[in-house]
Amino acid sequence: MKHPPLVETLIEAFTCLPGVGPRSAQRMAYTLLERGRDDGRALSAALSQAMDGVRQCKRCRNYAEEELCPICQDPRRDPGLVCIVASPADVLAVEQSGEYRGQYFVLMGQLSPLDGIGPRELGLDVLEARLNEGEIQELILATGTTVEGEATAHYVLDLAREAGVNVSRIAQGVPMGGDLEFVDGATLAHALRGRRPFST
Known part of the structure; x- marks a missing residue:
């Protein structure tokens, strides 16, 4: 079955997202068209605003709406x-x-x-x-x-x-609450190389 051109375009648009294949994209498109048209319009508006209004901070390259992000301004x-x-x-x-x-x-x-x-x-x-x-x-x-x-x-x-x-x-190695028997060798090697003095 072929979709109408607008539906096909919508499905293809969703496939640009990471991890979204044709079936997932089709499911998303159908959901919005069947019972989420207001949500779809809100999504469209949010996408448009973000694409036009979000840039990179000129100092740290994080996302920002002004020349500097909130962290660089702090x-x-x-x-x-x-x-x-x-x-x-x-x-x-x-x-x-x-x-x-x-x-x-x-x-x-x-x-x-x-x-x-x-x-x-x-x-x-x-x-x-x-x-x-x-x-x-x-x-x-x-x-x-x-x-x-x-x-x-x-x-x-x-x-x-x-x-x-x-x-x-940054130190890399054993996660908090983790047991050594479940940690892989490479992670444990990083943890040993990154060891530091123990203090209370």
Whole structure:
């Protein structure tokens, strides 16, 4: 059975979302058309507003509606401490810890030459300029432990060393409440290498 052109266009539009295949997209389209037309209109308006109104913060590259995001505008945040993360979702994860009071630099990805993602696509030229301004005292690397994440971390480390900026890396290893018998060897190796003095 062929869909009317407008329905087909709607289904195809949903498939641009990660993890949404043709069947899931068809189900979403049918749901909105059958009993969610007001929701569909609200979704359409929200998408349109976000696509036109959301940009990248010129300082940290996180999502923002103004030139600077709320974190970069906050005078209580320490501009000398910058956490390097791969995505805005990582910013939210760090913020939920309630432990961090510095600023961020959001890469919006990781180095992946095979996918055409190089230093410029990650804004590393912007980061290099910030490092050379002299305000940043320490970078905290919070990139993943994949091959791409490690390559990105080493590239950032080289930039920071050239600028004379200290670099640390978040500890990685055993999760809270976890038992060692369920932790894989690579994670345990990271935990052992990242050990620190025990204090009460």
